Amino acid sequence: MDLRTRRWVTAGIVALVAVVSGLVVAATDVLRGPELATVDARFAVRGEQPVPEDVVFVAIDEKSISELGGWPFPRGDHAELIDTLLTDDAKVVALDIEFSQPSNSPADDLALREAARRAGDRLVLASASILETSRRPFVAIGRKEFEAPGVAKGDVAYRADPGGYYRRVGVIEGAPHFVTEAVRLAGKPVPAEAKDDPGQWIDFVGDAGRVQTYSYVDVLDGKVPRKELEGKVVVVGPAATSLRDEHPVPTDPVMDGAEIHANAIHTLLQGVPLRDAPGWWAIALIVIAAIAAPLAVAFAPIRRALAAGLLVGVGAVAGVLVFGQLAFQAGNVVELLPALTAGLVGTVGAIGATYATEIRRRAQQRHAFERFVPASVVEEVLDRMGGEAKLAGIQREGTVMFCDLRGFTSFAESLPAELVFEVLNAYLTEVSDAILDHGGTLVTYLGDGVMAVFGAPLAQEDHADRALAAAREILETRLARFNAATGQEFRIGIGLHSGPVMSGNVGSQRRMEYAAVGDVTNTAARLQGETKGTPHQLLLSEDTRAALQGGDPDDLVDAGEFKLRGRAEAVRCWSLATPASGSPGPR
Structure with missing residues (x-):
């Protein structure tokens, strides 16, 4: 694959x-739980919505409790409030107050019953559902269940999400909800709910207090203008902290239950703007x-x-x-x-x-590149070549080196194969290290010969200087050390030529090798061959001499012109006047 x-x-x-x-x-x-938290975050990003114009909240707040002498209020006060709201033409009064216990005043109970009958289908009373039984929710005023024509009763409970958050409104245990009953009386169709339906998303308009709110006692005293109540659903319910009817919602960690009702009523009156x-x-x-x-x-x-x-x-x-x-x-x-x-x-x-x-x-x-590229530049080679196994063919100005060991073939004929390979590897190690230490690229081993290129695959402006420095090290240090180790007097032949070098990977899908081809390679190989029969162990072409960035070295000597196979013109060559090179004195 x-x-x-x-x-x-x-x-x-x-x-x-x-x-x-x-x-x-x-x-x-x-x-x-986290998914619901993302819904809360979406509310936060959306920000506050316009204040509802179809619902208001009449709050049983600390001010009202203080002025009316403490909680619970006389039921006659509730009766008076209902009458006041209806006189101000409120569309529906949703009274979030439970009357499950008798009061101490039968007259107040009667007043509340009469006010409820006058309100008829414009009043919704809160009921308490008993979830562990199949009993219907009830509203009692006095000791008997309250009944009045048209008056609706609705469950004020919500299904709480993890953390106690209220986010949806809907039927619980089959009982009609306080909110949906208020919306029904307001003349708005209520969405049908199937069994196990999670209910409708409440489209909260913002933090607590965003719904227009008036104090219970101010409404009772006629201090709220009629226009603020006319044609609206009015939710009446607790807002004082002492009454403990606060719950977390998506837009606020604390919101009064009655204000939650108001947001839910507004949601349904607007046709349920938020849907799954x-x-x-x-x-x-x-x-x-x-x-x-x-x-x-x-x-x-x-x-x-x-x-x-x-x-x-x-x-x-x-x-x-x-x-x-x-x-x-x-x-x-x-x-x-x-x-x-x-x-x-x-x-x-x-x-x-x-x-x-x-x-x-x-x-x-x-691992593959370290065989022929200096370890110090392997990462750079991989980065520049895109990390691909294949080095695409590129042409760069470079210097090609051919290096061959003289006399090794006859030396090897009389030795065991194991020793031959040991000696050959020692020689190739010396030459390879010199090439790699000077930034050259090992192209291939040719028996006891080595081919290298300087300036590819990475461009090197001083490719000729590097090649000459590597050749000098081989001649003056590496060969001497190799000869001392073997007890022999081997000579060596090195050819250097510079110019445009075409290099890259060649081969098949099964085997790839790095190669440098072209006239520069051929000329370098032939210059190495020309060292045979001459006193020179190194020949570098005029092109290599011209490419030296540091100028001519002091020990550079003119080796004369050489006629090379395949070239019409003779190639002028140079060498180094060192004892190791075998060349005569400086020019």
């Missing part, structure tokens, strides 16, 4: 795992988020795969969040955590798999 196929297979596996992870989160509801998005939206988000990063690393060039996977993966996660917010502001609550889970798994998986593949591949390439 080639690298590209392996990358696609890996990307497919990662994407599949990411999709399954997202679907599992969606199906098991394992992150329900279709299920396929969440599935589509899961798939898109899951495959984004794996596709990015599969399509991207290998050197950019990690960056592409990270960038696209982060973009996919951000896109899910942006889409969720835009959908929310358009009235659709879509699940986000399954898609975010899929995006996270897809991104981490794609980056992790790519990183592991890249580490393994780069280690293989480093």
Whole structure:
């Protein structure tokens, strides 16, 4: 399996795992609490909405308790409040006060009953549901269950989410809800609910106090203008801290229960602006988020795969969040955590798999390049070549070196094979180290010969100087040490020629080698051959001499002109006047 196929297979596996992870989160509801927290965050990002014009809150606040002599208020006060609100033409009065116990004043009980009968189908009273039984919720005034034509009774309870948060309104245990009854009396159709329906999202308009609020006692004293109450649903309920009717909601950790009712009533009167998005939206988000990063690393060039996977993966996660917010502001609550889970798994998986593949591949390439490229520049070579195993053919100005050991063949004929290889390896190690230490690239070994190039695959302005320095070290230090170790007097032949060098990997799918080809290579090889039968162990061409950045060395000598096979004109050559080079004195 080639690298590209392996990358696609890996990307497919990662994407599949990411999709399954997202679907599992969606199906098991394992992150329900955090998912609901994202809904709260969407409320926060959306910010406050306009103050409702169809509902107001009449609060039983500390001021009212103080002025009316403490809680509970006389039921005659409630009767008077109902009459006042209806006189001011309130559309519906929703009284969030339970009357399950008898009062100490039968006259007040009677006054409240009469006020309720006068209100008829413009009044909703709160009831308490008994969830552990099948009994219907009740409202009692005095010792008997209260009944009045048209008056509605509704359950004030909500299904609390984790943390006690109120986010939805709907039927509980089959009993009509206080909110839906108020909306029904206001003349607005109430959404039908199937069994186990979670209810409708309450579209909270902001923090506590955002709904227009008036003090109970101010309404009772006629201090609230008629226009503020006319045509509106009026929710009457506790607001004093001492009455302990506070609950956390998406927009505020503390909101009075009656104000929650007001927000819920406003939501239903507005036609339920917030609804659960279709299920396929969440599935589509899961798939898109899951495959984004794996596709990015599969399509991207290998050197950019990690960056592409990270960038696209982060973009996919951000896109899910942006889409969720835009959908929310358009009235659709879509699940986000399954898609975010899929995006996270897809991104981490794609980056992790790519990183592991890249580490393994780069280690293989480093091992391969270290055979012929100096270890100090291996990483630079890999970076410049895009980390690919194949060095594409490139043409650079460089210097080619050919180096051959004289007399080794006859020396080896009388020795055991093991010793021959031991000696040969010692020689090749000395020459190779000299080449690599000066930044050269080992191209190939030719028996007891070595071919190298300076200036490729990485460009080197001083390629000729490096090649000459390596040749000098071989002649003056390396060869002497090798001869001392073997007890022999081997000579060596070195040819250097400079010019445009074409180099790169050549071979087949099964075997690749680095090569440098062209006229410069051929000329360097022939100059090495011309050292035979001459006193020179080193010949460098006029082109190499001209390419020296540091100028002519003091010991450079003119070796004359050489007629080389394949070239029409003779090549003027130079050598070094050192004892090791075998050349006569300086020019």
